[in-house]
Amino acid sequence: xxxxxxxxxxxxxxxxxxxxxxxxxxxxxxxxxxxxxxxxxxxxxxxxxxxxxxxxxxxxxxxxxxxxxxxxxxxxxxxxxxxxxxxxxxxxxxxxxxxxxxxxxxxxxxxxxxxxxxxxxxxxxxxxxxxxxxxxxxxxxxxxxxxxxxxxxxxxxxxxxxxxxxxxxxxxxxxxxxxxxxxxxxxxxxxxxxxxxxx
Amino acid sequence: xxxxxxxxxxxxxxxxxxxxxxxxxxxxxxxxxxxxxxxxxxxxxxxxxxxxxxxxxxxxxxxxxxxxxxxxxxxxxxxxxxxxxxxxxxxxxxxxxxxxxxxxxxxxxxxxxxxxxxxxxxxxxxxxxxxxxxxxxxxxxxxxxxxxxxxxxxxxxxxxxxxxxxxxxxxxxxxxxxxxxxxxxxxxxxxxxxxxxxx
Amino acid sequence: xxxxxxxxxxxxxxxxxxxxxxxxxxxxxxxxxxxxxxxxxxxxxxxxxxxxxxxxxxxxxxxxxxxxxxxxxxxxxxxxxxxxxxxxxxxxxxxxxxxxxxxxxxxxxxxxxxxxxxxxxxxxxxxxxxxxxxxxxxxxxxxxxxxxxxxxxxxxxxxxxxxxxxxxxxxxxxxxxxxxxxxxxxxxxxxxxxxxxxx
Amino acid sequence: xxxxxxxxxxxxxxxxxxxxxxxxxxxxxxxxxxxxxxxxxxxxxxxxxxxxxxxxxxxxxxxxxxxxxxxxxxxxxxxxxxxxxxxxxxxxxxxxxxxxxxxxxxxxxxxxxxxxxxxxxxxxxxxxxxxxxxxxxxxxxxxxxxxxxxxxxxxxxxxxxxxxxxxxxxxxxxxxxxxxxxxxxxxxxxxxxxxxxxx
DNA sequence: CGATAAGCGAGACGGTACGTCGAGTCTTGTA
DNA sequence: TACAAGACTCGACGTACCGTCTCGCTTATCG
Numbered sequence: 001x002x003x004x005x006x007x008x009x010x011x012x013x014x015x016x017x018x019x020x021x022x023x024x025x026x027x028x029x030x031x032x033x034x035x036x037x038x039x040x041x042x043x044x045x046x047x048x049x050x051x052x053x054x055x056x057x058x059x060x061x062x063x064x065x066x067x068x069x070x071x072x073x074x075x076x077x078x079x080x081x082x083x084x085x086x087x088x089x090x091x092x093x094x095x096x097x098x099x100x101x102x103x104x105x106x107x108x109x110x111x112x113x114x115x116x117x118x119x120x121x122x123x124x125x126x127x128x129x130x131x132x133x134x135x136x137x138x139x140x141x142x143x144x145x146x147x148x149x150x151x152x153x154x155x156x157x158x159x160x161x162x163x164x165x166x167x168x169x170x171x172x173x174x175x176x177x178x179x180x181x182x183x184x185x186x187x188x189x190x191x192x193x194x195x196x197x198x199x
Numbered sequence: 200x201x202x203x204x205x206x207x208x209x210x211x212x213x214x215x216x217x218x219x220x221x222x223x224x225x226x227x228x229x230x231x232x233x234x235x236x237x238x239x240x241x242x243x244x245x246x247x248x249x250x251x252x253x254x255x256x257x258x259x260x261x262x263x264x265x266x267x268x269x270x271x272x273x274x275x276x277x278x279x280x281x282x283x284x285x286x287x288x289x290x291x292x293x294x295x296x297x298x299x300x301x302x303x304x305x306x307x308x309x310x311x312x313x314x315x316x317x318x319x320x321x322x323x324x325x326x327x328x329x330x331x332x333x334x335x336x337x338x339x340x341x342x343x344x345x346x347x348x349x350x351x352x353x354x355x356x357x358x359x360x361x362x363x364x365x366x367x368x369x370x371x372x373x374x375x376x377x378x379x380x381x382x383x384x385x386x387x388x389x390x391x392x393x394x395x396x397x398x
Numbered sequence: 399x400x401x402x403x404x405x406x407x408x409x410x411x412x413x414x415x416x417x418x419x420x421x422x423x424x425x426x427x428x429x430x431x432x433x434x435x436x437x438x439x440x441x442x443x444x445x446x447x448x449x450x451x452x453x454x455x456x457x458x459x460x461x462x463x464x465x466x467x468x469x470x471x472x473x474x475x476x477x478x479x480x481x482x483x484x485x486x487x488x489x490x491x492x493x494x495x496x497x498x499x500x501x502x503x504x505x506x507x508x509x510x511x512x513x514x515x516x517x518x519x520x521x522x523x524x525x526x527x528x529x530x531x532x533x534x535x536x537x538x539x540x541x542x543x544x545x546x547x548x549x550x551x552x553x554x555x556x557x558x559x560x561x562x563x564x565x566x567x568x569x570x571x572x573x574x575x576x577x578x579x580x581x582x583x584x585x586x587x588x589x590x591x592x593x594x595x596x597x
Numbered sequence: 598x599x600x601x602x603x604x605x606x607x608x609x610x611x612x613x614x615x616x617x618x619x620x621x622x623x624x625x626x627x628x629x630x631x632x633x634x635x636x637x638x639x640x641x642x643x644x645x646x647x648x649x650x651x652x653x654x655x656x657x658x659x660x661x662x663x664x665x666x667x668x669x670x671x672x673x674x675x676x677x678x679x680x681x682x683x684x685x686x687x688x689x690x691x692x693x694x695x696x697x698x699x700x701x702x703x704x705x706x707x708x709x710x711x712x713x714x715x716x717x718x719x720x721x722x723x724x725x726x727x728x729x730x731x732x733x734x735x736x737x738x739x740x741x742x743x744x745x746x747x748x749x750x751x752x753x754x755x756x757x758x759x760x761x762x763x764x765x766x767x768x769x770x771x772x773x774x775x776x777x778x779x780x781x782x783x784x785x786x787x788x789x790x791x792x793x794x795x796x
Numbered sequence: 797c798g799a800t801a802a803g804c805g806a807g808a809c810g811g812t813a814c815g816t817c818g819a820g821t822c823t824t825g826t827a
Numbered sequence: 828t829a830c831a832a833g834a835c836t837c838g839a840c841g842t843a844c845c846g847t848c849t850c851g852c853t854t855a856t857c858g
Contacts, residue, residue, distance in 0.1 A: 614828020
């Protein structure tokens with residue numbers, strides 16, 4: 001996400017100069033998460049993040065192209081791992097559990113605030129939109145694998161397309177998350193699962 | 200949407216002074232639509248709309264609370280009526296047609312640009328978020344009625360919740376519309392319909 | 399200096415929109431003078447001027463191209479008029495008095511601070527350099543007229559060039575003002591006058 | 598000018614580690630001169646000098662307190678020696694020649710650019726202002742000696758103060774050099790000499 | 797009719813955040 | 828210990844929009 005993670009090629013000039021300050025990176029991500037979570041959707045400015053992290057604004061811009069990129073990395077680093085893929089049950093159980101966990105995790109701060117801010121910023125910032133696209137693709141991939149495993153076990157109704165199912169699930173999630181007109185609780189997760197696996 | 204010019208309450212002083220300039224209203228809506236459609240996601244500022252409409256900024260603020268409210272009204276006035284509810288077929292036919300029409304209508308300019316801009320602005324502007332909430336509620340209502348009519352005709356599988364179905368449909372639509380990772384064509388509409396009515 | 403001073407041509411569209419706020423203009427000039435005088439040569443930032451004047455930064459930039467332009471206008475408006483041209487004496491008396499007054503006026507705050515800041519900024523800002531050039535040209539013109547009047551009365555030694563004399567006077571002034579290695583008092587003014595009129 | 602590398606005091610540890618790289622010093626001075634001369638008044642940043650010299654920024658700061666100090670040393674080392682004091686003529690001849698040479702030398706690149714940059718920076722940098730003060734004091738000293746030798750030969754008019762004459766000469770020079778409103782040629786040098794020695 | 801009350805185009809106003817630039821300092825690995 | 832490289836904190840820069848507030852003018856309605 002941030003600096004060159006891959007590289008690998010030892011290009012003769014391995015590195016010169018001062019290294020990236022990992023403490024600063026952590027402080028920035030912490031501050032971003034804290035502000036986005038606390039403000040719950042309020043305006044989170046780069047100046048505020050930098051000040052809260054005790055860091056120069058330039059240090060933020062040096063490593064991230066935009067506010068949203070910071071938040072996305074913060075989300076992935078900090079709040080991303082709490083949706084673990086359930087294993088060892090029927091597809092119905094696994095799917096229902098996965099959906100319920102996703103719903104719950106996304107609605108707790110600071111994740112909820114971060115998601116809202118990400119959505120807001122992605123409208124302005126094409127680069128973030130791209131990052132968000134690949135982030136969601138990853139998430140869809142996880143869910144899709146869960147479904148594929150179910151299909152291999154013969155638990156998926158005939159004629160069902162995993163691709164479409166995945167988008168129905170995440171689509172409903174985002175739709176309700178943004179508009180807030182309906183609940184995102186475990187009951188909903190259960191009913192959605194039933195509807196999807198019906199037939 | 201805009202301020203009620205009617206003033207239904209029979210106050211002692213019903214109206215004095217110059218009336219609202221309808222031409223200006225049209226020019227503003229036109230300009231908003233044009234900019235949002237053309238830029239296709241670019242920044243649409245109030246200054247730009249006012250200038251493009253040959254209008255003072257105050258004239259915009261006098262009648263609409265925010266940029267987004269202008270766009271929403273433009274959408275409803277101009278690009279809203281092309282999703283007509285199909286009647287006189289099986290539920291499967293009606294639903295598939297409705298979804299396909301919705302998909303298609305939303306992907307043509309200027310509607311697509313306007314929708315994108317609305318989404319973007321709704322993140323910043325709580326007032327617009329509210330408007331958008333009620334706008335989408337209206338749309339959901341239309342779809343829901345279609346489903347209810349189908350249920351009355353006994354065409355809905357048992358145990359199906361229209362509320363959830365509606366959100367699966369619009370959820371998938373927005374999810375793909377925003378991220379653009381999958382198609383929103385008539386084939387998708389058909390497969391989605393099949394999946395929903397399965398069982 | 400600031401807004402359209404000349405114009406004159408009534409161009410059919412005399413004016414539209416809100417007028418320039420004269421109070422803001424005064425507040426900005428006051429603040430600039432105060433800061434430049436108090437700091438005595440310290441960094442005077444646009445932000446500081448705007449804040450001190452209770453004005454948005456944009457209002458400064460709307461009317462002046464740079465910090466220095468503000469200061470120059472402040473100088474001309476406020477601190478410019480205290481060097482009055484003496485009349486009704488011998489050239490020697492007039493000149494000596496003019497020089498002494500110039501020396502004295504320039505060394506009092508806020509004028510001194512403003513002059514120093516102007517000099518400093520003119521190095522960075524070509525536009526200000528131009529303004530400063532024309533400002534100093536005006537000042538030279540005044541002194542030159544004084545000399546010409548003396549010449550007409552036959553009080554100027556033969557073979558003397560007023561142009562050169564003017565630059566000797568102002569040159570010495572700026573040289574000592576900037577470097578501070580010698581006094582700029584009435585004694586110096588007297589001796590300089592004597593040296594120039596000798597022969 | 599730069600840090601005394603000598604370390605004359607016989608401490609127990611006269612020197613440890615790597616010695617100063619003379620090539621780097623030369624490269625820095627070269628680069629500074631080149632940039633100041635080429636840009637002719639443009640912004641000369643420390644980063645730019647360091648990069649142009651193929652040197653780390655720290656190496657500049659290790660040996661010079663500021664950008665201006667670099668430039669001043671460059672000026673003294675490279676462009677300073679071309680104003681030789683003429684000897685063996687009448688005071689009038691010597692003075693006229695000295696002034697003309699000064700005028701000419703200062704107007705050629707890179708000296709002119711360096712002088713302008715020095716002047717500009719001295720406004721920001723108090724340390725440089727001090728250096729510049731002592732540099733100009735040296736120059737004044739040279740000119741003053743020339744005048745004193747003339748006085749001893751009885752070539753100076755009675756009642757003339759060398760101190761004032763020196764400042765009239767250098768004052769006029771800087772004044773015209775900065776503002777550029779009048780020529781600094783040999784004719785001017787001649788007329789200035791005549792004016793100063795009149796009487 | 798005049799008085800009063802809007803609406804209008806224009807644009808200046810106080811603010812807030814932006815993303816960039818340069819300064820001087822600090823931290824690497826290498827020489 | 829100096830050096831090239833380059834990351835760091837800091838502070839000012841000039842710009843972009845925001846939503847509000849005058850201006851002078853143009854319509855309308857009312858007494």
